[in-house]
Amino acid sequence: MKRGAVVGIAAGAAAALIIGGSLVWWLLNRAPSAEDAARSYLNALAAGDFEAIEAMRATRLDAEAERILAESFRGAESFVADPRIEEIRSAQDTTSVRASAEIAGDRHDIVFVLAEDGAGWTLTGDYLASLEASAVLSATGELIGDSVWVSGALAPAGSDLALLPAEYRLEAAPRGLLSGTNSVALSNDEPSTVVLEASITPEAGTMAQEQIDAYAAACAQPAAAVPADCGLRVPWAADLASLTSVAFRIDKSPALVLSPDLRSFAATDGAVVATATGTTRQGSTGSFTYRADDWALRGSVSFAGDEMLLAVD
Template structure:
């Protein structure tokens, strides 16, 4: 091989090696705070929770992910206004964004960690949801924000976005609103005026019917909290068991404030067996044409719960 060719090849190898060193140097440079801030804002704009999660300085709560997954809309047109260096290697970022058609200032903090800038937990926005039912404080102990079921009357951390807030349980309580949540407003309070949904009575009746079926199961004694009286002692000296037959279920009505129910107009037949007062074993049948139950209603999580008095 000619010497000139060898020199040319060696020169080419040196050039490639130099280029590789340049790429390595570029990729290994520490990330700048400005670049990290831009990356975070683009992830918020795209609704890219996976990218946001990788930039979090501490693990995000599952409710943050669920809420963001069901966000109504995300920020648009983000623009970094300034970065202020703080203590402990932190940078405070102020950005201008558009959310739900309005301009907002978005403030968040970056912390340096192993050559990367991560978003701190105190950069999350916060919302507090209060509900009323019938014009008074009440309703459920939970509400929906985006795709997350969260407690009412508490400060809930969420990512900046526009969210639909709904009363819970869905299908039982009606009431919703849409709210843009950003870090420039502190803790945002959202009030939902809730009402009983048209489907609430049918759902309550279904729950009560299951309870009535349990009340009407064969039993050794008269079941408690079932609205049933069986005067077996008038005919028997001792009771061996009772068999029930439901002829008509009590019809349930919810109170206007959703806190109680009345179920009336039921018909139930009970056959009691045991030692007859006239001797031997006897069976006697009793009929109640005014079977009724009453109780309270509560809304727990995404469920309605009836409690019979």
């Protein structure tokens, strides 16, 4: 009798062990719930884990919008904090989630929809935030530049940008040539519009002068004719019947000044010496030297992408 009792207890323990093992297997292999998926998305937002979010997205934007979405989020000023699920509503194969999180110190709603496709839960619907950003010149109030920096992404100004909830640093472009920064806390509870006030930086003037110096140096290369679009006037026809070549020496490069509205420039007070060689009216070879102390270059200024462009008239 005593031996049988021992055997019975052992058999019961084995049965309990088998049942417990089945429960562990079921817990490890059951499909995640909509709430699990919602928490995974919110945790990825908080961790700045773009790859995890990317794996949950059901649809894609066009290639340029995808670049902006990824680069801006990876370079975000800060990510959401203390995310909480506030409400979950399920209907057929979709689940609507209303959550909240702190973004840049303030609490914002984050709403999204999850769809069950048989393999798991995916983000669908309007889960992205909307931002329109542009820059105006503080001196005139006029729009300037065709792009803005949204954290790590150069994006078109004045366009509706689709971004993930986060805090983003906005900068006027070209960065370093135009000043003007701000930060925006974005969620998809409402669209955001930001207008940056920009002004020219000292570095921009320096770089513009360097461009003009390089352009002037290219204009002053030896040539068979006086180069066009260089502001150079060589009166060789007063002394030569025909021109064979002309050589230049720059004594002072034109000094550049940008207009207050940053739409044009004037580079003035340059000094250049030109030596023209050719055939004289008597039929011999001759060389004549001319000097100008009012050499000037003028043109337009534009800001495209992350560049400042000077176009000589």
